[in-house]
Amino acid sequence: KAGVTQTPRYLIKTRGQQVTLSCSPISGHRSVSWYQQTPGQGLQFLFEYFSETQRNKGNFPGRFSGRQFSNSRSEMNVSTLELGDSALYLCASRPSTGVAYEQYFGPGTRLTVT
Amino acid sequence: AQSVTQPDIHITVSEGASLELRCNYSYGATPYLFWYVQSPGQGLQLLLKYFSGDTLVQGIKGFEAEFKRSQSSFNLRKPSVHWSDAAEYFCAVGARGTYKYIFGTGTRLKVLA
Numbered sequence: 173k174a175g176v177t178q179t180p181r182y183l184i185k186t187r188g189q190q191v192t193l194s195c196s197p198i199s200g201h202r203s204v205s206w207y208q209q210t211p212g213q214g215l216q217f218l219f220e221y222f223s224e225t226q227r228n229k230g231n232f233p234g235r236f237s238g239r240q241f242s243n244s245r246s247e248m249n250v251s252t253l254e255l256g257d258s259a260l261y262l263c264a265s266r267p268s269t270g271v272a273y274e275q276y277f278g279p280g281t282r283l284t285v286t
Numbered sequence: 287a288q289s290v291t292q293p294d295i296h297i298t299v300s301e302g303a304s305l306e307l308r309c310n311y312s313y314g315a316t317p318y319l320f321w322y323v324q325s326p327g328q329g330l331q332l333l334l335k336y337f338s339g340d341t342l343v344q345g346i347k348g349f350e351a352e353f354k355r356s357q358s359s360f361n362l363r364k365p366s367v368h369w370s371d372a373a374e375y376f377c378a379v380g381a382r383g384t385y386k387y388i389f390g391t392g393t394r395l396k397v398l399a
Contacts, residue, residue, distance in 0.1 A: 176329075203385060215376065215389035228386050262329055266385060273318045273337065273380045275387065277330040 173199060176265050176278035184284045190251040193281045197244050197265030204246040205275065206238060209260040221246055222268075250283075258285045288313045290379050292390035299367050300398045307362040307393050309377030318380035319360040320387070321351055325373045333375075336360060347371070372397045
């Protein structure tokens with residue numbers, strides 16, 4: 173079974189621009205979560221989507237948004253980029269039944285804001 | 287509030303030596319506990335997990351962890367470290383009822399040949 177895939181793997185944007193990151197979960201997984209990883213703040217939860225609905229949200233400004241499609245693929249959008257948004261953005265998927273608390277992470281998208 | 291503490295930012299061990307990485311958590315009930323490993327430039331790989339039952343759990347790559355409720359700890363151990371174990375290790379707590387993980391700040395492991 174293919175793992176979680178994230179595109180693009182690397183991205184360079186300019187302050188003030190917006191960016192969209194994509195995540196395809198493991199086949200059959202309906203939940204997708206997003207995390208931001210920075211050297212200063214570590215790994216922080218952004219939000220979780222399940223069946224196209226946002227179920228949990230972390231403490232991030234409204235510039236960070238997401239959505240999930242009917243095929244469970246998810247996108248994350250950051251508007252009006254700031255230098256502090258430079259980070260590794262990780263997506264994770266989990267099964268709906270059984271070990272539903274076990275998350276599987278993708279390789280991440282490295283975003284650099286200049 | 288839930289929190290996870292990994293008190294060791296860096297640990298250096300010699301190849302073949304034993305390893306213990308510490309993790310303490312703060313949570314009102316029995317949490318779900320995880321250890322993940324991250325190699326440079328990579329995502330997180332699940333090493334092992336604790337949900338309930340036997341407090342000593344076995345994971346991949348020869349790792350094990352022990353849940354100690356009285357100490358609010360979930361330390362990761364390996365009897366003999368290999369050079370390929372050099373990476374960053376993260377402990378995480380998953381709150382029951384939500385699917386949000388709280389991560390520790392990580393422990394970077396260096397292995398000396």
